[in-house]
Amino acid sequence: MKKNKPKYNQIIEAAVQVIAENGYHASQVARIAQKAGVADGTIYLYFKNKEDILISVFEEKMGQFIEKIAHGISDKNNADEKLFTLIDMHFRQLSKDHYLAIVTQLELRQSNTKLRLKINQVLKPYLVIIDDIIKEGTRENIFRSNLNIQLVRQMIFGTLDEIVTNWVMKEQKYDLVQQATDVHEFITAGLSVKK
Amino acid sequence: MKKNKPKYNQIIEAAVQVIAENGYHASQVARIAQKAGVADGTIYLYFKNKEDILISVFEEKMGQFIEKIAHGISDKNNADEKLFTLIDMHFRQLSKDHYLAIVTQLELRQSNTKLRLKINQVLKPYLVIIDDIIKEGTRENIFRSNLNIQLVRQMIFGTLDEIVTNWVMKEQKYDLVQQATDVHEFITAGLSVKK
Amino acid sequence: MKKNKPKYNQIIEAAVQVIAENGYHASQVARIAQKAGVADGTIYLYFKNKEDILISVFEEKMGQFIEKIAHGISDKNNADEKLFTLIDMHFRQLSKDHYLAIVTQLELRQSNTKLRLKINQVLKPYLVIIDDIIKEGTRENIFRSNLNIQLVRQMIFGTLDEIVTNWVMKEQKYDLVQQATDVHEFITAGLSVKK
Amino acid sequence: MKKNKPKYNQIIEAAVQVIAENGYHASQVARIAQKAGVADGTIYLYFKNKEDILISVFEEKMGQFIEKIAHGISDKNNADEKLFTLIDMHFRQLSKDHYLAIVTQLELRQSNTKLRLKINQVLKPYLVIIDDIIKEGTRENIFRSNLNIQLVRQMIFGTLDEIVTNWVMKEQKYDLVQQATDVHEFITAGLSVKK
DNA sequence: GATGAATGAGTCTTCATTCAT
DNA sequence: CATGAATGAAGACTCATTCAT
Numbered sequence: 001m002k003k004n005k006p007k008y009n010q011i012i013e014a015a016v017q018v019i020a021e022n023g024y025h026a027s028q029v030a031r032i033a034q035k036a037g038v039a040d041g042t043i044y045l046y047f048k049n050k051e052d053i054l055i056s057v058f059e060e061k062m063g064q065f066i067e068k069i070a071h072g073i074s075d076k077n078n079a080d081e082k083l084f085t086l087i088d089m090h091f092r093q094l095s096k097d098h099y100l101a102i103v104t105q106l107e108l109r110q111s112n113t114k115l116r117l118k119i120n121q122v123l124k125p126y127l128v129i130i131d132d133i134i135k136e137g138t139r140e141n142i143f144r145s146n147l148n149i150q151l152v153r154q155m156i157f158g159t160l161d162e163i164v165t166n167w168v169m170k171e172q173k174y175d176l177v178q179q180a181t182d183v184h185e186f187i188t189a190g191l192s193v194k195k
Numbered sequence: 196m197k198k199n200k201p202k203y204n205q206i207i208e209a210a211v212q213v214i215a216e217n218g219y220h221a222s223q224v225a226r227i228a229q230k231a232g233v234a235d236g237t238i239y240l241y242f243k244n245k246e247d248i249l250i251s252v253f254e255e256k257m258g259q260f261i262e263k264i265a266h267g268i269s270d271k272n273n274a275d276e277k278l279f280t281l282i283d284m285h286f287r288q289l290s291k292d293h294y295l296a297i298v299t300q301l302e303l304r305q306s307n308t309k310l311r312l313k314i315n316q317v318l319k320p321y322l323v324i325i326d327d328i329i330k331e332g333t334r335e336n337i338f339r340s341n342l343n344i345q346l347v348r349q350m351i352f353g354t355l356d357e358i359v360t361n362w363v364m365k366e367q368k369y370d371l372v373q374q375a376t377d378v379h380e381f382i383t384a385g386l387s388v389k390k
Numbered sequence: 391m392k393k394n395k396p397k398y399n400q401i402i403e404a405a406v407q408v409i410a411e412n413g414y415h416a417s418q419v420a421r422i423a424q425k426a427g428v429a430d431g432t433i434y435l436y437f438k439n440k441e442d443i444l445i446s447v448f449e450e451k452m453g454q455f456i457e458k459i460a461h462g463i464s465d466k467n468n469a470d471e472k473l474f475t476l477i478d479m480h481f482r483q484l485s486k487d488h489y490l491a492i493v494t495q496l497e498l499r500q501s502n503t504k505l506r507l508k509i510n511q512v513l514k515p516y517l518v519i520i521d522d523i524i525k526e527g528t529r530e531n532i533f534r535s536n537l538n539i540q541l542v543r544q545m546i547f548g549t550l551d552e553i554v555t556n557w558v559m560k561e562q563k564y565d566l567v568q569q570a571t572d573v574h575e576f577i578t579a580g581l582s583v584k585k
Numbered sequence: 586m587k588k589n590k591p592k593y594n595q596i597i598e599a600a601v602q603v604i605a606e607n608g609y610h611a612s613q614v615a616r617i618a619q620k621a622g623v624a625d626g627t628i629y630l631y632f633k634n635k636e637d638i639l640i641s642v643f644e645e646k647m648g649q650f651i652e653k654i655a656h657g658i659s660d661k662n663n664a665d666e667k668l669f670t671l672i673d674m675h676f677r678q679l680s681k682d683h684y685l686a687i688v689t690q691l692e693l694r695q696s697n698t699k700l701r702l703k704i705n706q707v708l709k710p711y712l713v714i715i716d717d718i719i720k721e722g723t724r725e726n727i728f729r730s731n732l733n734i735q736l737v738r739q740m741i742f743g744t745l746d747e748i749v750t751n752w753v754m755k756e757q758k759y760d761l762v763q764q765a766t767d768v769h770e771f772i773t774a775g776l777s778v779k780k
Numbered sequence: 781g782a783t784g785a786a787t788g789a790g791t792c793t794t795c796a797t798t799c800a801t
Numbered sequence: 802c803a804t805g806a807a808t809g810a811a812g813a814c815t816c817a818t819t820c821a822t
Binding site: 023024025106107109110111112113116117120148151152154155157158159160161162163166169179182183186187189 | 219311315343347354378384
């Protein structure tokens with residue numbers, strides 16, 4: 001399995017840096033190879049082509065991102081806590097890794113439609129996690145029962161995504177993580193059973 | 196003023212079509228010229244360069260989009276009605292113009308970071324409108340008084356934007372406008388003074 | 391019609407020279423452009439791709455080659471004279487244009503099978519001319535009546551082609567045209583002592 | 586001597602197959618190694634470089650080809666019989682080995698000029714055999730005495746070669762061997778009606 | 781104002797060959 | 802002897818922009 005070889009990860013890490021520093025379209029394969037400390041041709045022993053590098057970057061990084069969140073909420077006791085944890089960890093992880101934030105929020109969005117569809121595939125498990133929280137909240141009777149799950153999921157994801165993008169575009173000048181409370185409150189109020 | 200000359204608009208309309216049909220990266224200046232019925236060189240009598248065309252497309256189309264919404268909410272009596280009207284018109288306008296929806300939600304997002312910052316400038320008046328509605332709601336005591344306006348605005352815009360993007364990506368197979376009620380309810384519940 | 395524009399012919403002539411001097415595989419488009427005195431991109435206004443240049447070189451040059459021979463034999467009175475004229479002109483034309491001889495006998499043979507099939511199409515009219523001479527000779531009762539035309543044509547063309555190729559490979563150190571008589575005699579008379 | 590080791594021949598046989606199946610330019614060293622069941626690097630223990638493989642293929646195969654013909658004509662009693670045997674065996678051997686026919690008639694011709702000169706060296710013994718037959722025929726007074734041997738040899742070889750190439754290009758749809766009689770007759774008798 | 785022929789910079793990918801094991 | 806992972810040079814083609822007419 002190529003993914004376990006050290007050069008595979010070297011190239012992935014180099015790609016994140018090069019894309020973050022130069023922008024999506026100025027990211028030449030030669031520059032990625034150079035930063036990874038391998039020859040140009042070596043890239044093609046591990047990746048089919050340039051697009052494959054970009055998809056793999058997203059798969060690897062978002063895969064870990066999602067897995068951590070999945071793990072983080074697994075020991076929470078109810079949908080409300082899980083939702084807060086998800087928001088908090090979403091912001092916290094991207095806060096910690098500036099390069100990753102730039103790449104996922106700005107640069108990889110510049111990819112063509114084909115690549116974006118692949119990216120959507122990678123995101124699917126995250127959307128499923130959100131769906132599950134909504135369903136659990138409904139079962140626990142803390143969220144309203146007549147929610148359009150698909151729509152609510154889009155609203156939650158859209159909210160988080162837009163907030164992170166704004167933060168990245170404003171060059172990360174303020175603290176993203178501390179927004180989690182307000183965002184959680186806003187979303188919860190929208191979802192909750194009125195009392 | 197060049198904007199009043201017929202060829203200016205011909206080129207803008209041609210650009211929207213070409214981008215919608217071929218995608219952002221396959222949109223060559225020569226193809227836009229051809230569809231507009233002018234020579235390649237003529238483009239450069241009306242626009243500084245290719246980027247200028249794309250920005251102008253966004254300015255013209257989003258300018259009208261925003262203006263219509265501004266006008267639409269001007270005769271509403273309170274923040275709640277205004278918010279619903281904004282959501283409804285946001286969805287309604289993009290529903291009516293498929294080309295525009297594809298271009299603004301998918302294709303222009305593929306532009307580089309510099310262009311996206313310019314696009315953000317164009318969107319600013321729209322964000323101000325949202326801000327004003329939130330402030331008015333607070334004054335009218337129908338929205339909570341401790342809202343972080345900047346954050347709430349991002350959440351509202353993010354929500355609307357994500358919902359439209361999902362609708363475009365699913366090839367506009369369902370009715371977008373009828374989602375307005377649920378979206379309005381979700382947002383309102385989040386914003387409202389608890390009773 | 392692009393073929394009548396001066397740059398089309400400039401590029402064709404440049405291509406013949408570059409291929410003759412550098413060999414088929416070392417013939418870069420950039421070098422052809424340089425020798426033709428045009429920009430690299432200009433090549434692609436007149437030719438679809440590199441292969442198209444090579445095919446066109448062959449079409450143009452062999453087209454003229456064949457046409458001259460067709461014209462040259464048109465006023466001859468019998469098959470024997472026509473055959474001699476064909477051999478003589480075949481040798482004479484390639485003798486005069488060393489570059490062309492190298493390109494047609496050595497370099498273009500290095501092309502891939504697809505290109506070679508196209509080259510065969512171009513050669514077809516020449517083979518038809520040979521066929522016609524054989525048929526005429528049979529009608530005139532100076533050639534045998536039981537000839538397998540397809541086979542005889544291959545033998546005649548193979549003979550001429552091999553002789554020219556040998557002459558080119560020996561760096562054109564001897565006079566090709568003066569071989570015409572012997573070749574003509576061999577073809578008409580064969581090896582045997584007449585009885 | 587490396588030639589006697591089994592891997593040498595494995596590689597030669599693999600090369601013939603790979604070239605016949607994929608064409609000259611698509612014949613990568615890695616593919617030949619794979620088909621031969623050895624590692625890429627092993628190739629270079631037996632051959633200096635890729636060109637050396639190709640030359641060796643030609644040497645080995647054409648060496649056998651020529652040797653068999655030399656042996657086949659050795660017990661014939663006169664030049665005429667020898668010439669017929671040469672033609673018949675030339676056609677017969679290539680008829681039997683489709684791969685070899687494709688490789689020698691089409692694919693190896695795509696090699697560069699330098700390689701073709703080496704190939705000509707390999708063919709030299711065959712040309713000598715033809716020369717000897719012509720000389721013997723002259724001595725035996727069955728061929729004309731005033732023949733230009735070099736030229737006649739080119740004509741004979743060119744004839745045979747062109748006929749085989751045509752047969753290969755027409756995908757070997759007809760019987761090549763049965764052409765031998767006509768070809769022999771043409772070469773000995775020429776086109777003319779005997780007087 | 782309008783044209784469109786001409787320009788030329790910029791980059792991904794292949795594959796023969798090497799060499800540490 | 803044998804391996805196969807790693808190397809790195811080399812070139813066709815596109816397309817935004819210009820400028821002589």
